Amino acid sequence: MTIKCSIVPVTAYQQNCSVMVCEQTGKAAVFDPGGDIENIEAAxxxxxxxxxxxxxTHGHMDHCAAADVMRKKYGVKIIGPQKEDAFWIDKLPEWCKMTGFPHAEPFTPDQWLEDEDSVSFGAQTLSVKFCPGHTPGHVVFFHESARLAIVGDVLFQGSIGRTDFPKGDFDTLVNSxxxxxxxxxxxxxxxxxxxPTSTFGHERETNPFVADTRFG
Structure with a gap:
């Protein structure tokens, strides 16, 4: 494997912020920094x-609230999600206040992503899969050689993402x-x-929402 990876649960929501480091170059990518920046920095x-x-991956506060703070601190770019999630990021202050989450200002990513885009850090390349349903602009990042995907809130071990938020849709999520x-x-x-982590094969066998047997 050409990467090292660490999972850092952040915020009261215990959101899995992922840190990926390219072994060849030492360059790091952070996925979904929702908060607790000092823990991410330690990782x-x-x-x-x-x-x-x-x-x-998407614009919910527990996945992105610390992104702009880190961007400014380190002088790096924020890439993703897909532009349909802009309304979530624009309303960060309202959602944070409504839920008692630490305040976050709205921001604009440096680059929106589309299906089958490629992104890179260090010597590593990841492919982008547009996977709406949980949110309308959700994306997934896939490192092919490591056989590793960062899926945000699309899929969980034994479950799938909620679809009762604005612009969420169950059928769209299952199709994604x-x-x-x-x-x-x-x-x-x-x-x-x-x-916890899982594999796509395990979920195809056991996940009550998207197991192959559910669809005949």
Whole structure:
């Protein structure tokens, strides 16, 4: 494997912020920094990395509230999600206040992503899969050689993302999982936005929402 990876649960929501470091260059990527920046920084240091870029799967506060603070502190870019999630990021102050979450200002990513885009850090390249349903602009990041996917709140061990938020849709989410994630391979390990890791193959066998047997 050409990367080192650490999962850092952050915020009261215990959101899985992922830190990925390129072993060849020492450059690091942070996925979904929702808060607790000092814990994320410690993980980067433990892996011997230096931050190069921030990637976002979607615009919910527990996944992105610390992104702009880190962007300004380190002079790096925020890349993702897809532009349909702009309304979530624009309303960060309202959502934070409503839920008692630490305040976060709205921001604009340096780059919005689309399906089948490629992004890179260090010597590593990840492919982008557009996976709406939980939010309308949700994306997934896939490192092919490591057989590792950062899926945000699309899929969990034994469950799938909520679809009762504004612009969420259950059928769209299920279609995203089946059409964008399953073809990547049963052997792919995924890091969800919350909870333990799993593999696509395990979820195809056991997940009550998207198991193959559910669809005949």
């Amino acid at each position: 980067i240091a433990d892996l011997g990395g230096s931050l190069e870029v921030i990637y976002l 999982i089946q059409s964008k994630l399953w073809p990547l391979g049963d052997d792919v390990t995924f890091i969800p936005g919350h909870g």
